[in-house]
Amino acid sequence: MPTSLAPAPARLPLAASLLPLLVALHIAIVIASNYLVQIPVTLLGFHSTWGALSFPFIFLATDLTVRLIGKAPARRVITRAMLPALVASYVVGVLFRDGQFNGLAALGGFNAFVFRIALASFAAYVLGQLLDIQVFDRIRQRGRAWWLAPAAASIVGQALDTAAFFSIAFWRSSDPFMAAHWVEIAWVDYAVKLSVSLLLFVPAYGMALAAIVRALGRVPEPAAA
Template identity: 60%
Template sequence: MTRPLSTEGWQRAVLLLTGAHILIIAASNYLVQLPIQILGVHTTWGAFSFPFIFLVTDLTVRVLGKQAGRRTVLLAMLPALALSYIFGAAFQQGEYQGLEGLVGLNVFVARIAMASFMAYVLGQLMDIHVFDRLRRRQRHWWVAPAFSTVLGNLVDTAAFFALAFHAGPDPFMAAHWVEIATVDYVTKLAVSMAVFVPLYGLVLAMLQRWILGDGLGAGLSKG
């Protein structure tokens, strides 16, 4: 059983988590503009930053509940959209554009921001739904974060790259977005399974000791 937080504590936690979501989304939308090659295949730096958001979401649902997860998404999505556009326009493709970058509408950056908005909402709601159902049915702590991350990342990645780069103004990304999206998804899964799922278990145990008072073994066994 979890120890209930006060209303003030719950709201403070949701606002803190909302801020984390906004920062991760804005950073990832900038990093996705920077393609790299790994073992001869194309991906982006965003593949290494965005899995953080699934870690934050799953911990939110586990500790504060499904309602807190959904509220975090609702609070974060519009500020994240605005910040993604501002940051992306000012530092397009890794180069500082100055204030001139914010004058007028940057179609390339606006498309990325809108694609991120749609993909974020779809991916996070999928992640929350799957995670909440599995954590209630499975005794093993790793099942819910692992499977929700697989499905949430799939929905998010497919929606984002199709909306952002298919027949878009960037010739390279328009030509390679399917390859990049596939590698991006595989990279996210590899990073998530190797780093973020184990990290989820460690952070969950710490939070349970600090906030919930369940103890390490009991908390992890409950998922």
């Protein structure tokens, strides 16, 4: 796993080439997670959703972005992805509510339930990702072990993301099941996302970064923003 990397002058070209891909990746993960969060699943007797297994991918992508091209470009990814993700999440949520295709006619009316989920996802995404970026960059600059920054950023970023999403989306929801169980689901969702992040995505971060180091020879140390 990577420990320390020498600086290189390729930061700006690398940022320019990666930004569109990262924006598209973030939008795709948000859309998928908003669709999957509508589908409940029981894990070890606790209520959760399939979205808990997909959303941690965003934190992996964000942490690699900060590590490779810096905090400011990572923030630009968030600002460019958030509005398209909001619109696309609403459209996909209406078309495929409860996991079933409802036909294009479903877009003819306004669906307040799905819009609330999309809006909650928008708020949670922005808050969680910006906190993740700040925590990751602060710890990374201190030169600690490679795994500490992504682990700490996941713990605090996903806590804020989960709390914001479920409280905005399902507090006094029109869906009786979600209105009754959203607190339990939120706790289980956070536990699942955190477990997936720490057990799978933090090691994946280390392996991905090591692979990039080998491919490029060295990775730039982004300047603080």
